[in-house]
Amino acid sequence: MAAPQTYEAVNEPILDFKLGSPESKKLEEALKRLENKIVDVPIIVGDEEIRTKHVQHQVRPFDHRKPVATFYYATPEVIHKAIDTSLKVRKEWERRPQEERSKIFLRAADLLSQKYHMDILAATMLGQGKNIVQAEIDASAELIDFLRFDVMFAQKITEYQPISPDKRTLNTMTYRGMEGFWAAVCPFNFTAIGAHLPMAPALVGNVCLWKPSDTAVLSNYIAFQAFREAGLPPGVINFLPSDGPVFGNTVTSSPDLAGINFTGSAKTFKHLWKQVAENIDIYKTFPRLIGECGGKNLHFIHNSADVESVVMGTIRAAFEYNGQKCSACSRMYVPQSLWPKIKSQLLQILKEVKIGSPLERSSFVTAVIDDKVNFDHSLSSLSSNRHFARIKQYLDFVKSDPSHTILAGGGCNDEKGYFVEPTLIETKDPESRMMTEEIFGPVLTVYPYPDEQFEQTVSLAAHTSPYGLTGAIYTKDKEVKAYLRDAFRDAAGNFYINDKCTGSVVGQQPFGGARLSGTNEACF
Numbered sequence: 322m323a324a325p326q327t328y329e330a331v332n333e334p335i336l337d338f339k340l341g342s343p344e345s346k347k348l349e350e351a352l353k354r355l356e357n358k359i360v361d362v363p364i365i366v367g368d369e370e371i372r373t374k375h376v377q378h379q380v381r382p383f384d385h386r387k388p389v390a391t392f393y394y395a396t397p398e399v400i401h402k403a404i405d406t407s408l409k410v411r412k413e414w415e416r417r418p419q420e421e422r423s424k425i426f427l428r429a430a431d432l433l434s435q436k437y438h439m440d441i442l443a444a445t446m447l448g449q450g451k452n453i454v455q456a457e458i459d460a461s462a463e464l465i466d467f468l469r470f471d472v473m474f475a476q477k478i479t480e481y482q483p484i485s486p487d488k489r490t491l492n493t494m495t496y497r498g499m500e501g502f503w504a505a506v507c508p509f510n511f512t513a514i515g516a517h518l519p520m521a522p523a524l525v526g527n528v529c530l531w532k533p534s535d536t537a538v539l540s541n542y543i544a545f546q547a548f549r550e551a552g553l554p555p556g557v558i559n560f561l562p563s564d565g566p567v568f569g570n571t572v573t574s575s576p577d578l579a580g581i582n583f584t585g586s587a588k589t590f591k592h593l594w595k596q597v598a599e600n601i602d603i604y605k606t607f608p609r610l611i612g613e614c615g616g617k618n619l620h621f622i623h624n625s626a627d628v629e630s631v632v633m634g635t636i637r638a639a640f641e642y643n644g645q646k647c648s649a650c651s652r653m654y655v656p657q658s659l660w661p662k663i664k665s666q667l668l669q670i671l672k673e674v675k676i677g678s679p680l681e682r683s684s685f686v687t688a689v690i691d692d693k694v695n696f697d698h699s700l701s702s703l704s705s706n707r708h709f710a711r712i713k714q715y716l717d718f719v720k721s722d723p724s725h726t727i728l729a730g731g732g733c734n735d736e737k738g739y740f741v742e743p744t745l746i747e748t749k750d751p752e753s754r755m756m757t758e759e760i761f762g763p764v765l766t767v768y769p770y771p772d773e774q775f776e777q778t779v780s781l782a783a784h785t786s787p788y789g790l791t792g793a794i795y796t797k798d799k800e801v802k803a804y805l806r807d808a809f810r811d812a813a814g815n816f817y818i819n820d821k822c823t824g825s826v827v828g829q830q831p832f833g834g835a836r837l838s839g840t841n842e843a844c845f
Contacts, residue, residue, distance in 0.1 A: 498526025616790030
């Protein structure tokens with residue numbers, strides 16, 4: 322393996338899993354292993370496995386009668402123990418050369434590419450409801466890319482040294498980890514992000530508490546095992562499934578909190594930020610807060626657009642992984658002159674889209690994650706609400722509001738799994754809640770705008786949503802393209818031209834957003 326100082330990352334190949342292929346056979350074997358057992362996932366503090374009386378279960382979202390894992394909530398005492406354990410190992414870990422730390426995570430990438438590849442895919446499919454395609458993109462390619470590209474980025478950051486203007490003076494810069502510990506609050510929807518949030522601080526010399534999502538515990542635990550097998554010392558990252566408020570209250574009340582790495586809802590991130598602000602006088606250092614908080618992402622269509630590109634890009638952006646991506650297309654603006662043709666093609670494709678188990682290759686849409694508001698899985702007081710029911714409430718609102726028309730879908734059924742039909746809605750109100758609020762489900766709302774009101778609609782679309790994560794425009798007109806690029810400059814961190822607003826690839830498109838979508842860091 323190349324030394325980190327000369328290391329150049331490349332993207333992990335994405336396997337296609339054709340029927341009868343070697344990778345398909347290996348995945349089938351892994352699925353059979355996991356299907357026939359309930360994995361016991363302990364809390365890990367240092368080298369110690371801990372099981373509390375607060376027993377929880379991760380179930381299959383597409384068959385919620387079948388658990389995939391049993392896990393345990395950490396108590397405040399266990400979380401404090403993890404903090405103390407992290408701080409005890411911090412000095413030795415922080416003083417290790419960057420090259421040594423990098424080699425550990427490069428070994429982890431190799432393990433996830435080989436030994437753990439099929440197990441983490443199977444866990445993501447069973448526990449998070451991803452079909453083969455979405456699981457391979459996420460739990461394999463993106464996670465491995467995060468590890469390898471982070472090593473390359475760390476090398477590039479730390480290679481800089483200040484100038485020394487004469488021979489009598491030698492100026493040097495030492496890069497060190499932060500004093501204290503980091504807390505990683507992780508989402509369900511990307512196994513890659515779940516593992517990346519604790520790993521990234523650790524790579525550059527920090528210690529971290531890893532709070533996995535309740536509905537991604539199994540896949541995250543497999544990634545943690547790969548880190549440890551690769552040589553990550555005990556205590557550098559502690560694995561702490563926890564009740565959200567308990568975890569948040571405990572870490573934000575510790576004087577040693579150095580930072581929070583967060584992916585989830587804006588409401589929850591605000592709550593964390595307020596807790597940190599209220600406790601600011603107790604901290605030994607000012608905690609850093611990094612957040613990626615979702616979006617209300619748009620496709621804006623000009624009347625010069627290629628209709629086929631619009632239709633195919635929108636179907637994928639809105640409905641892949643059931644719309645449970647922070648980058649998913651949730652609102653679309655279409656000129657009235659193109660709307661009949663675009664609508665007809667969207668409806669034709671939606672007739673053919675299959676909703677079902679992710680274990681069936683033909684399933685394009687599967688079940689939403691669960692019956693809780695688990696798109697943030699963290700610390701919000703809303704954690705007792707229901708995710709499935711929340712999406713249903715939006716659809717019930719649409720059915721009762723005369724300014725909206727359901728063109729396709731709209732059905733919900735949670736008898737066996739948490740299934741929501743891919744839903745296409747037409748609205749007469751471009752400022753309705755369906756155009757402004759994050760739904761985090763397979764629901765797309767379209768506003769057909771008068772062609773002559775193009776500029777007014779552009780301005781409306783750019784300022785309607787409090788979010789600013791991703792956006793896409795479709796146009797063949799060069800002047801319009803330049804105009805829209807400028808108009809949506811502050812409305813999207815990731816901006817696509819004649820392409821869907823989802824699917825950023827590590828190292829190729831930075832990922833991050835402003836406004837209520839997060840703290841504007843580019844997350845590789």
